[in-house]
Amino acid sequence: MPERIIKSLKNAEIEKKTHQSYFNIAVSVDCVIFGYDNHELYVLLKQSDLEEFQGLNSLLGDLVKPNEDLTEASFRILWERTGLQHVYLEQVHTFGKVHRHPSGRVITTAYFSLIDMQHQQLNISKHQLDWYPVRKVKQLAFDHLEILQLCLQQLQQRVMERPIILHLLPPLFSLRELQSVYEAILGVELDRRNFRKKIAVKDWIIDTQTLEREVSHRPGKLYKLKSGMMNNYRPYQ
Amino acid sequence: MPERIIKSLKNAEIEKKTHQSYFNIAVSVDCVIFGYDNHELYVLLKQSDLEEFQGLNSLLGDLVKPNEDLTEASFRILWERTGLQHVYLEQVHTFGKVHRHPSGRVITTAYFSLIDMQHQQLNISKHQLDWYPVRKVKQLAFDHLEILQLCLQQLQQRVMERPIILHLLPPLFSLRELQSVYEAILGVELDRRNFRKKIAVKDWIIDTQTLEREVSHRPGKLYKLKSGMMNNYRPYQ
DNA sequence: TAATTAATGTGTTTTTGGTACATATTTGCA
DNA sequence: TGCAAATATGTACCAAAAACACATTAATTA
Numbered sequence: 001m002p003e004r005i006i007k008s009l010k011n012a013e014i015e016k017k018t019h020q021s022y023f024n025i026a027v028s029v030d031c032v033i034f035g036y037d038n039h040e041l042y043v044l045l046k047q048s049d050l051e052e053f054q055g056l057n058s059l060l061g062d063l064v065k066p067n068e069d070l071t072e073a074s075f076r077i078l079w080e081r082t083g084l085q086h087v088y089l090e091q092v093h094t095f096g097k098v099h100r101h102p103s104g105r106v107i108t109t110a111y112f113s114l115i116d117m118q119h120q121q122l123n124i125s126k127h128q129l130d131w132y133p134v135r136k137v138k139q140l141a142f143d144h145l146e147i148l149q150l151c152l153q154q155l156q157q158r159v160m161e162r163p164i165i166l167h168l169l170p171p172l173f174s175l176r177e178l179q180s181v182y183e184a185i186l187g188v189e190l191d192r193r194n195f196r197k198k199i200a201v202k203d204w205i206i207d208t209q210t211l212e213r214e215v216s217h218r219p220g221k222l223y224k225l226k227s228g229m230m231n232n233y234r235p236y237q
Numbered sequence: 238m239p240e241r242i243i244k245s246l247k248n249a250e251i252e253k254k255t256h257q258s259y260f261n262i263a264v265s266v267d268c269v270i271f272g273y274d275n276h277e278l279y280v281l282l283k284q285s286d287l288e289e290f291q292g293l294n295s296l297l298g299d300l301v302k303p304n305e306d307l308t309e310a311s312f313r314i315l316w317e318r319t320g321l322q323h324v325y326l327e328q329v330h331t332f333g334k335v336h337r338h339p340s341g342r343v344i345t346t347a348y349f350s351l352i353d354m355q356h357q358q359l360n361i362s363k364h365q366l367d368w369y370p371v372r373k374v375k376q377l378a379f380d381h382l383e384i385l386q387l388c389l390q391q392l393q394q395r396v397m398e399r400p401i402i403l404h405l406l407p408p409l410f411s412l413r414e415l416q417s418v419y420e421a422i423l424g425v426e427l428d429r430r431n432f433r434k435k436i437a438v439k440d441w442i443i444d445t446q447t448l449e450r451e452v453s454h455r456p457g458k459l460y461k462l463k464s465g466m467m468n469n470y471r472p473y474q
Numbered sequence: 475t476a477a478t479t480a481a482t483g484t485g486t487t488t489t490t491g492g493t494a495c496a497t498a499t500t501t502g503c504a
Numbered sequence: 505t506g507c508a509a510a511t512a513t514g515t516a517c518c519a520a521a522a523a524c525a526c527a528t529t530a531a532t533t534a
Contacts, residue, residue, distance in 0.1 A: 024303040027262045027333075027344055066261040066342050070333025093473065094331040094346045096264075096307025105303050107264055109331045150473065176482080193484075194522065201520090211530095217481035218529040236330065236387065413511080430513075431493065438491095448501095454510035455500040 028108040029073045030061035030144065032092075032151040033082070035117030035131055036168040041184040042117060042131040043148060044082070044124075045140070052102045053141035057132070059148070061108060071237045074111045083123040088114045088167040090235035092154050093147075100143050112151040114167035135187075152185075159185055162233035163204040166225050174212055174220035175199070204229050265345040266310045267298035267381065269329075269388040270319070272354030272368060273405040278421040279354060279368040280385060281319070281361075282377070289339045290378035294369070296385070298345060308474045311348045320360040325351045325404040327472035329391050330384075337380050349388040351404035372424070389422075396422055399470035400441040403462050411449055411457035412436070441466050 033044040045057035060081050064073040071089065078084050089111050096107040115122075117131060124130065134152060139145060159165045159182065166173075168181055179195050199205065205223040212219035270281040282294035297318050301310040308326065315321050326348050333344040352359075354368065361367065371389060376382060396402045396419065403410075405418055416432050436442065442460040449456035 025262075025264045025301060027264060064262060064333070064344075067335055069335055070331060070344060073333075091330060093328060094307065096301070096310075096346070098304055098306055107301075107307060109333070174482090191522075191524085192482090193524085196483080198521085215481080216531055217479075218483090218531085220482055411511090428494075429511090430495080433512080435492085452510080453502055454508075455502085455512090457511055 024105060026104065026106040027064045027070075028061050028106050029064060029070060029077065030059040030108050030110050030147060031074055031077050031089075032059055032110060032112040032148055033078070034112060034114050034134070034151075034155065034168065036181050036184060037118055037131075039180050039184055041134045041181075043134050043137060044122075044129055045132050045137075046081075046127060046129050048141035050102065050141060056139060056141040057137075057144075058141035059110075059144045060129070063106075070109055071111075074113075078113060081123070081127050081129060082115070082120075084115060084120060088164055088235075089237065090154070090158070090164075091237055092151050095143055095147060097143070108147075110147045110151060112155055114155075114164060116168060116170055119170045156186055158235075162235075163202070163225060163229050164233070164235070166204070172208060172210070172222040172224055174222060176220055178205075178223070261342060263341065263343040264301045264307075265298050265343050266301060266307060266314065267296040267345050267347050267384055268311055268314050268326075269296055269347060269349040269385055270315070271349060271351050271371070271388075271392065271405065273418050273421060274355055274368075276417050276421055278371045278418075280371050280374060281359075281366055282369050282374070283318075283364060283366050285378035287339070287378060293376060293378040294374075294381075295378035296347075296381045297366070300343075307346055308348075311350075315350060318360070318364050318366060319352070319357075321352060321357060325401055325472075326474060327391075327395070327401075328474055329388050332380055332384060334380070339379075345384075347384045347388060349392055351392075351401060353405060353407055356407045393423055395472075399472075400439070400462060400466050401470070401472070403441070409445060409447070409459040409461055411459060413457055415442075415460070 035042040035044065044060065046060055048054070048056045048058040050058075060077055062073065062077050062080075064070060068076065070091075074089055075085075075087075078087055078089070090113075092110045092112055094107060094109045098105060100106070100108075122129075134148070137145070137148060140148065165178070165181055165185070169177060175196055176192075178199065179190055179192065182195070183190055204226055206226050208222050208224050210222045212222060272279040272281065281297065283297055285291070285293045285295040287295075297314055299310065299314050299317075301307060305313065307328075311326055312322075312324075315324055315326070327350075329347045329349055331344060331346045335342060337343070337345075359366075371385070374382070374385060377385065402415070402418055402422070406414060412433055413429075415436065416427055416429065419432070420427055441463055443463050445459045445461050447459045449459060
């Protein structure tokens, strides 16, 4: 089978290539898993188990198996490390520098994922994972800081176009909470009145006719995602 | 070396993996090379040399060598197939379905490229390449139609944000030509007066104080890219 | 129980950006 | 010299975004 690939893709001008030289690149995926809590955007990181990067954190990644799609591999990582299924996942970029991995040639495709860290129960301790505030992450193993930054940038763009931000919140939420998530992601303060108008125009959420509980001030209305909305704004995986 | 990669990336829960199973994925890049001529957006295609896809065209792609960056591989393809160097290149997406290549597991990263097909001399005939109007391309080998469509979509987004569209034109161009390229890419007709205002605001180009020649009507002013502009709007390769 | 506090909820005005549209100007050519 | 076919530019109108203010509600407390 490999022989056929080589044959089909080879170009007469290029020197003859052997099976060995072609299948010397490992393929991995890395997941940037975002969560939100109390005005802060978090990212899920693990301790790097590579001696070169001792003491540093890294993203959650793994090599892709020969019989799984790239997307499947990302879902598998999320499942294995956090126990979560049906999470939001979006491809961002593929990083392919020759020396990006100290142990050999590994190209990696980065995905970002959004989960409701306040209410989803994660198997975090089992895998030595921890949540870190994104704005405090200054150093990571490999080129993972660059990957994180690019994923954050893409997230910032996407939240204006699609209702994906709601994956970071519980099913019922107030407009104040929603605004706080936007502010945490975009790193800016927003005007409450203009923000509400902007959200209203997008028509992503509906009033559930219920109110917040256990707040020591006037309770806000609770909203939920309008049904079918997520399907209307699919990512390209 | 491969052993170290496996060790460093392996996860205790996963069954033990062998070198063989990890290095069974081939990595390729595919280039969607866009050109513009006479109100039409073109894409450079070659005849597929795979028997499964006899008679169909495909994008220009090749396997990535173990010692070259992903970006390098794309530049190499452009150089080998067209003779062009220093072309604009931007990564779009990585396609990783298990069965996307009939001969085996190949994941591919798609790039798009913009070249001035009217004035750059290409070694097209040598490689059985040809330009095809993008809007007439209905079928391609592999998943290349999907790749082409996604690249076009990304191009449509990018041309509004950055002056990359100028790579499709010669160094000196009129506003009418520029508008035609926008119309070809976006697939819409634009109002000439509003278009000019929009371009003026972006501040990408400057008046060269020269006029078109050999036109049978009032000649338009010729413009050129403002210096340093491309550096201010770099793609993320 | 009335006053206070700390939020929510909903305007209005102003500015900016985009769209629709019209007229004067310049060159080549008959 | 006038006509054809463009270029070049300006104005009126509308929609969206930004700046900004006030009334309302529930919990708390004096």
